[in-house]
Amino acid sequence: MKGLLVRASLRHLGRHPWLTALSLVGIALGVAVVVSIDLASGSAMRAFERSTDAVAGRATHQLLGGTSGLPERVYRDLRVRPDAPVSAPVVEGYAQASVGDRRTLTLLGMDPFAEAPFRDFSSGAAGDVSTLLTEPGTVLLSARAARALGVGVGDVLPVRVAGRDARLRVMSLIAPANEDTARAVESLALMDLSTAQELLGQEGRLTRVDLILPGGEAQAEQLRAALPPGTELVRASARTGTLEQMTRAFRTNLTALSLLALVVGMFLIYNTMTFSVVQRRGLLGRLRAVGITRRELFALVLGEALVLGLVGTVAGLLLGIILGRGLVGLITQTLNDLYFVVSVRRLALEPLTLAKGLGLGLGATVLAALVPAWEAARSAPVTTLRRSTLEDVSRTRAPKLALMGLALLASGVGMLNWPTHALLPAYVGLFGVLLGAALLVPWLTERLSLIAAVPLGLSFGLLGRMAARGVRTSLSRTAVALAALMVAVATTVGVGLMVSSFRGTVMSWLEASLLADVYISPATMVARRESASLTPGLAEHLRATPGIAGSSSLRLTQVQVDGLRTDLSAVDLSRTAARPYRFKQGDDASVWRELESSTDALIVSEPLSFHRGVNVGDTVQLATDRGLHDFRVVGVYFDYGSDVGTVLMPRATYDRWFDDRGVSGVALYAAPGQDLDALLASVRERAGDSQALLIRSNRSLRQMSMEVFDRTFTITQVLRLLAICVAFVGVLSALMSLQLERARELAVLRATGLTPGQLWGLVSLQTGLLGLLAGLFSLPLGVGLAYILVHVINQRSFGWTLRLAVSPETLGQALLLSLVAAALAGLYPAWKMARANPALALREE
Structure with missing residues (x-):
């Protein structure tokens, strides 16, 4: 008997190669995204660790x-x-x-x-x-x-x-x-x-x-x-541990974004297995009638899912390796821009990462197939033989699922509001919100499709009413497709709004921080870690350039703060009235007054304040060249140049406690009426060629900073694109299964006079309605996702306060994306049904 069930299962999969292939593609893409991110980020960290260990040798x-x-x-x-x-x-x-x-x-x-x-x-x-x-x-x-x-x-x-x-x-x-x-x-x-x-x-x-x-x-x-x-005196392993801690939030965020693709893939697996059960409802009912047990049917459906999951996961592992080779360059560039210099020559294939990808793929497949398998096993034979039963159950269950969805949404919001800096509760809350929203889709689809029947009927007549009614009467199929597309489009909306909000916040910060006209610094290996020094005497020589009304200098280095290596900035603002810092805590006038009148006062950046719980009035202990010393925190300033955190003090305070007299950069303020291009030429001529320098105008420095920002988020945009690909495959699979399942119904319509063109119109109207509903569902979910990413995930990960900006353009693009994805996904089913022979479609199998 088991052999008969296995042959029946394999025969069914072989008779629907396109649907089987789409399922495999969805699983493979979901696994590939997770594996590629893990391999690429892991390779970069392991390359750094190997080189660090080689440099440290056998030192303890x-x-x-x-x-x-x-x-x-x-x-x-x-x-x-x-x-x-x-x-x-x-x-x-x-x-x-x-x-x-x-x-x-x-x-x-x-x-x-x-x-x-x-x-x-x-x-x-x-x-x-x-x-x-x-x-x-x-x-x-x-x-x-x-x-x-x-x-x-x-x-x-x-x-x-x-x-x-x-x-x-x-x-x-x-x-x-x-x-x-x-x-x-x-x-x-x-x-x-x-x-x-x-x-x-x-x-x-x-x-x-x-x-x-x-x-x-x-x-x-x-x-x-x-x-x-x-x-x-520190342990030799402390350096690697500190840098691993620095990059942990960055790598965790990449992993979380990649898991979104796997979540969308789970909808696809659920959709495929549900279709497999629905299409064979007659066969399954007859098998139950001749003595096949519920347990055997449950094992049959779950076994099919495991076969699909295994093949798709193995393909995903191979695709993940290929994708990881491309992503490793993006991740390495981001690490070089933000954290430390690392050179990754090849992708390191770690067995643990591949095993984790295998477990995720198979686990997601089994989890998604549990409900269809349970449905197949629990139904009585006479019920299974009736197609209408499933749709009656789906409509009856929709309000209950909606209540579950509301409960999950409430739980997710509760996890997000949990007063902790830990990221795990935030990600649990995020996925709770996504799943809760997905459970609301069936009830909302049923209600809205009833409402849509009126305007569609007025605009397109009978075909319009049939399209709206078809969405409602096939709720078991359409709800899953809508949920998959909604989550994918909402992900693109949320991540897109997060990136644009982040970009807008950084641009505003740069405009407020870069007040000088010309900036000079040595050429360095790491874009945001200008620790190299200008040649001794060069800074003063450049500050005396004719046409300069004021100037400031900056020393960037690192110091031990409470036992942890931390960025330190020493600024000399004695020759300018400009104060290019905005404060989150502390009044501007009082902060600068205390900094200039005290030799043990400093300010800290917002990330350092957030991660280490340092606020105005607290003290931080610095390892100075005079020994350990406690410094008073008199202000907390906004800073988006470092997610690790920075302490900042006047140059006079720095010179009091440290022997270092180096200068990392000089800022020049042009005199009124001074031509900026002429000033840049004068500074370059005065600098000579004794040292390779970066001499940039205010505008070019802002442009360079935004280029670094855009490079950092390139990998995020890649993940968005991959999530859309997974969703498109899911919608195509759902619509194909829906239209193929309705083959006899459409054949009856063809036999009663429906032309191929009208059939095209019916399918197109239905897919258009699905795309519109998915787009409308995705907009509030996407905005909510953006709020979570901006005000919870990024805050806990990096300590930055960002200003969420909801762009109508982004929302419009999301709605258009949903409509286009649904329309494209409906092309093949419409073409196939329009060419089908009504007589063959009506013939009993």
């Missing part, structure tokens, strides 16, 4: 300095201690190759005599490693990097470092036999300590000192007690 702890690094004397004093631990000095930075694939290289300056306990890069080396010590400007590259850059032993490698062009000579190549090690050092450039210091402009200073402390934390505490002020 690290000594870190203040904002300008660690003085060399700290390392010397450490080495002469009686209980000196095993240690090695390190200078680290970044360079961009000017040849080949122009990859970003991590520069690692080291002392070869102290390196052996930490890192061994000499194994497998081809060339003379000793020349690193005897010849200046020499470098050791991996064999893979050399091939990609088109250089070999003895060749010159041109690079750009800290805004300056430099030439390095490749003296040796390394090719580790271990694949993981080879990947870790693929973008690493090794050189002597003094060469790295000269190249990076860090003469006399170190990035850190690596340590091996076999005594663990007990030995670490003893060493901490003897360290000079401004020097900190």
